[in-house]
Amino acid sequence: MSADPQSNAPPFQAGVFEIDSEGPCLLGSRCQSCGRHFFPRAALCLDCLASDLLPVRLSRSGVLECFTRVHMPAPGFKPPYEVGYVTLPEKLRVFAPIQSDGRTLEVGTKMQLVPFRLIDGDRQAYAFAPVSP
């Protein structure tokens, strides 16, 4: 599950994220009328209904709101696996796999995006891991 921008493994879903030399980056939209951000990308501002949305790359780091360790299988995951909510500075609550790698996580822990592989079909995805001290 190491960072591999050169990998030709397909993304688990098109148009949701990109991987560059800094790692994964989520693709969102910003409404130019009201300023609200959306993830994944939206064609219409679901808040003010304006249609002048700008495609943007969202912040790669955020703050952990909560996470859980899951002990049953799910498509793409071998239990136990961790998932949680991270809040980005754009005021977006993003659900994603979490890679604690044995480090203690708390509410408010600063997290950053890292590459992640879903085990079914070896598809590229993203996860949040605690920012290294």
Add this chain to the structure above:
Amino acid sequence: MSDEEAPRNLREVCVIGIGTSQFGKFPERPFNALGVEAVRAALADSGVSPKQIQMAYGARIFLEQITAQVVLRDVGIAGIEMINVENACAGGATAVRALWKDIASGFCDIGIAFGVESMTTSPVAGKLIAPSKDDLDGQLGSNMPVVFALIAKRLMATHGATAEDFAQVSVKSHQAAALNPAAQYRKTFTVEEIMASRMVAEPITLLECCPNTDGAAAVVMCSTAMAKKLGKTPIRFLASVLRSSDYFFRKQDLTSFDAGKRAAQDAYEMAGIGPEDLDVVELHDAFAPEELLHYEDLGLCKPGESIALLRSGATSLGGRVPVNSSGGLLSLGHPLSASGVRTICDVVQQLRGTAGPRQKEGARIGLAQMLGGNVNGLEMGAAAVHILAR
């Protein structure tokens, strides 16, 4: 809707018949046999002939078409208007709500609403409900237990909830189910036993998850004027409310369902009562921690006090306002589309004073709540609240 005055020319609607099938795992029983069992029981309870039924709503999520026609065919009801409803776990409550609107507005005088689900013969038999292909969170490892595990984690961080509290919800539900002959699981457990069951998604253990259940529930409803003509004692609807959820990006607090809260507030306003007037409550407890957030959304306690309310015993059998005195989804069982009708049947039973050893002494007003649906981008799917009185 909440800013406007409720329409004043609506007729009062009531329940005159309730019926449920056996709840459990019956892969050998076709879905319509379950539906027929519940509908027959409700008709018998109402004393109404199938030929008097003017309108029917049938709720079901999985598989075949024309559920209402197929079930009602075998009880002698055909040819009338029938509408089939899907609204995730709130489907049954949605069927009741739709029939309430028809009778209240005068489109018909009497009808039947039912929900049926054969989980063991459905595509999700023995599995979790799978995410759809375009459901981002679902593709990244989310599912219903995960959603509620994350809520539970927030309850621990913001409310001081403990794993023991979540187990206690399940202990309470199993104590009620043990006294309910209709329940799927009639065994009691200790907090330690609940916590020692297999871990599903921390902190939720297997015995804190509702089981897959086959079953059906039905209600015969009519105008209160008609109930009097029929010589039946009506259990009256004081409120019927159905709301859909708002966008997830507007959700501030993971420990509250905005749609459930709005539905409850609108229902209290419509009924002209407050949560302090309730004697019994049946609610959506698919996972044990979930019950706690509904305490606050339904106003059974102040925000932040759900754990104290549970610990006080007020929501247990014999308490001030027993919650899920049926055993709830956790131990009575959860046939998805049937549950929203079944909760109403259980509230009616309490208001009639026929709940046996689970009876809340002198119960006069009860609330049945049901939520449904989980999809990316929205807080959830639908929230229904019905308030009934004798």
